[in-house]
Amino acid sequence: MNKVYLSYNNIVSGYGFDTAAAVEGIKKEDACLRQIHDKHLLPNHYCASKVASETLEEAYAQLRPKEAHTHLEKMLLVSLEKTIRASQLELTDRVGLIISTTKGNIDVLEPENPFPKSRAYLGQLGEKIRHFFGFQNEALVLSNACVSGVLAIAIAKRFILQGTYDEVFVVGGDLVTKFILSGFNAFQALSDEPCRPYDKNRSGINIGEVGTSVLVTKKTTHLAEESVVLLGEASCNDANHISGPSRTGEGLYRSIVAALAQSELNAGNIDCISAHGTATLFNDEMEAIAFNRSGLQNTPMNSLKGYFGHTLGASGLLETIIGMHSLHQNTLFASKGFQELGVSEPLNIIKKTTPKPIETFLKTASGFGGCNTAAIFKKVAEK
Amino acid sequence: MMEKYHIESYCRIKDQRISLNGATVFESAETNFLPFIKEAYKTLDTQYPKFFKMDALSKLALIASDLLLKNMTEKNIALVLSNRAASLDTDRRHQQSIEEADHYYPSPAVFVYTLPNICLGEISIKHRLFSENGFFVFEQFRADPLVDYADGLLKMQRAEKVLCGWMDLDNEKYDAFLYVVAKNGIFTHSKKKINQLYQTS
Missing domain, CATH: 3.40.47.10 (Thiolase/Chalcone synthase)
Structure with missing residues (x-):
């Protein structure tokens, strides 16, 4: 492969x-x-x-x-x-x-x-x-x-x-x-x-x-030092509503499950999550449900929207790049703006930027039209 | 050995005419898009009450996709559409509602349609498809990326079938060309055949 x-x-x-x-x-x-x-x-x-x-x-x-x-x-x-x-x-x-x-x-x-x-x-x-x-x-x-x-x-x-x-x-x-x-x-x-x-x-x-x-x-020569492998990715629609996220987090859950399967990993192998986290009640709640259904509620997670805001069509790319640097620097970045959990199911939101050895991260995004995408990245082994 | 895929069915909506696999299924003297597509909705017995609340691009996409998906039992169907105008037809309506301070009335019901992939969401809801959606924007119809993309999805077993095509609506000009790619079908799935069907259907 x-x-x-x-x-x-x-x-x-x-x-x-x-x-x-x-x-x-x-x-x-x-x-x-x-x-x-x-x-x-x-x-x-x-x-x-x-x-x-x-x-x-x-x-x-x-x-x-x-x-x-x-x-x-x-x-x-x-x-x-x-x-x-x-x-x-x-x-x-x-x-x-x-x-x-x-x-x-x-x-x-x-x-x-x-x-x-x-x-x-x-x-x-x-x-x-x-x-x-x-x-x-x-x-x-x-x-x-x-x-x-x-x-x-x-x-x-x-x-x-x-x-x-x-x-x-x-x-x-x-x-x-x-x-x-x-x-x-x-x-x-x-x-x-x-x-x-x-x-x-x-x-x-x-x-x-x-x-x-x-x-x-696909070339391994002359890679940037923060390079990552894209292990698996999947994209699934909620088939539910064009502007409101699914109440069961259906499309996001299915995307995460499929991305994990393709990566040949399980939830326990994911070191951290860069989630969508727009800070609307409906979005955050939907994500909490999907991450709990996926068994990822204890995995350290952030949203970077508290730094950049929602950068729309760029956001998934922007946040993936930050995730690459998070792995490279072995640092979990704080989810800015977060103090007290405001969703109905548990999540492990990163409160403080902390050094920690990390190898893999999951990036997720969800949007209008009921679309969801999940991608899993792994640090390129030190040469 | 590369598996060969096929075009299972195709449809076209253009110039007051709707055809399925080359045969006309609806024609109208109506030259304006909205009354034309409403008439088609009724004649073709499309069941989706939300139709009347949708923007023009979604109406076009819903009618076209329904022709191909109506009797399909397979639900693992990826959706890959493309066009030239993205959602500009509706974007102009939203822009008009915010242009003047004295007539400032932005509406969520209009704004939500200012993304081209919303029509993929509508198709997914109508046909209960939890599958992958992708919307590309090109300067003109391009078979190459659609064929490569659909072949890839099928080969990597991301979907059993792919609903592909062109879905353009811009200031009363409408052009929908949709086809289903699957293991079996009436034509070999190739760039040449897709271009030929687009030119002649």
């Missing part, structure tokens, strides 16, 4: 423009969420994490672009350029490109946006990224709600295993926009304070923006 690895990676976020800056911020338990009052974006106060336009502009200018790009494209280009450069890979016809996003350049629909409205077509976003770096294969844009990021990694693995590509760059990103904020606010799901996943005093979600990228490869 061929193995597939996640190797070089980058995170462009409110913490800075590389993964190290984000990991350092998390280790210090600093959130990059800020309270914002911008009537143009939302009539009420909200809390979000953003990538600063001025500093992004500087990093983007260094890429010497020959045409204008949107804010999202700049985030993705800056992130992917760093990952490609670190990998030293030549972009041959064996290298694929997968883009994970829910809304892409949705901000171009705003009347004052200078870009043509046609830029909102996700295929155009894919083409802009492909063209900039000169990928020989067309971009595959995956838009599967909040599981997009983890599913994109899973899909990269499958394309590699069946011989379509030898390597795939996966890049994910979404924006904090009026479009998104007004929608989640209409659901009364937005919090005006930093979010508190699984906590009794949770007040809803925050939206965040990042551009993030990773190299998925």
Whole structure:
């Protein structure tokens, strides 16, 4: 059986423009969420994490672009350029490109946006990224709600295993926009304070923006030191409701069971969980049920939404990359915002960032449309 | 030895006409999408009361998928759809509701449909499918990734069958082309055949 690895990676976020800056911020338990009052974006106060336009502009200018790009494209280009450069890979016809996003350049629909409205077509976003770096294969844009990021990694693995590509760059990103904020606010799901996943005093979600990228490869030479093997992954629908999570955690439970079986592991082999944890009551409760059904209630678990907010189509990719660094540094990262359990079934939420030898982690995500994805990663053995 | 998979059935909804395996099953003089698809819902005896609350893309996807899944007992069916406009048709409606401060009325019932994969959720609910969903967005119809992806799912035994295809709806322009890939069927599952069916059905 061929193995597939996640190797070089980058995170462009409110913490800075590389993964190290984000990991350092998390280790210090600093959130990059800020309270914002911008009537143009939302009539009420909200809390979000953003990538600063001025500093992004500087990093983007260094890429010497020959045409204008949107804010999202700049985030993705800056992130992917760093990952490609670190990998030293030549972009041959064996290298694929997968883009994970829910809304892409949705901000171009705003009347004052200078870009043509046609830029909102996700295929155009894919083409802009492909063209900039000169990928020989067309971009595959995956838009599967909040599981997009983890599913994109899973899909990269499958394309590699069946011989379509030898390597795939996966890049994910979404924006904090009026479009998104007004929608989640209409659901009364937005919090005006930093979010508190699984906590009794949770007040809803925050939206965040990042551009993030990773190299998925079957080659074992020249791997990044934090590389992991993707052991197993699965994705199952709840077949229950398009906006409300299943009361039995059905799709998530089935995804976890299938990912464990594929990894030839049982629940006891999982050292920690990077869960979805949006900090809405319905989501957190659904996850608690699914993790209990899977026998994972005692496994140390966090949600990283308390640091970045919910970064939508990027979140699964972002949180997988943080998980890779958690394994590499043998450190369990605290689930920021959590104090007292606020779900009906037991969970072992990590309260304090703690050093601990860890080898494997489970990443899960769930989203609108009833979709769920679970993936299991293992540290690459020290050479 | 690579196992050969087959196209078990296919359907098309385009230009006021619905066909199943090449034969017309519904035609209408109605040129507007919403009245057209409502008429199709009734004529084709599709049972899903939530139909009337769904956005246009989900209505198109539900009618098309129901033609292929209606009499199917197999439930381990993965769903892999693609299109050009993602959910832009509904995105524009949500955008309109937030554009002006004086007419600010964002609605959760509209916002929830601003993701293309919601139509996969609707199909999963209707047919009780706990299987894998994936939604890709391309600049135009592309058989290659769909064929590779479906072959992979079947070969890795992730599903017994795969419902695949193109599901595009954009400002009254609609084009649905769906097919089921399985071990047995009427045509060999190949890029050439998929392209041919898309061009001619």
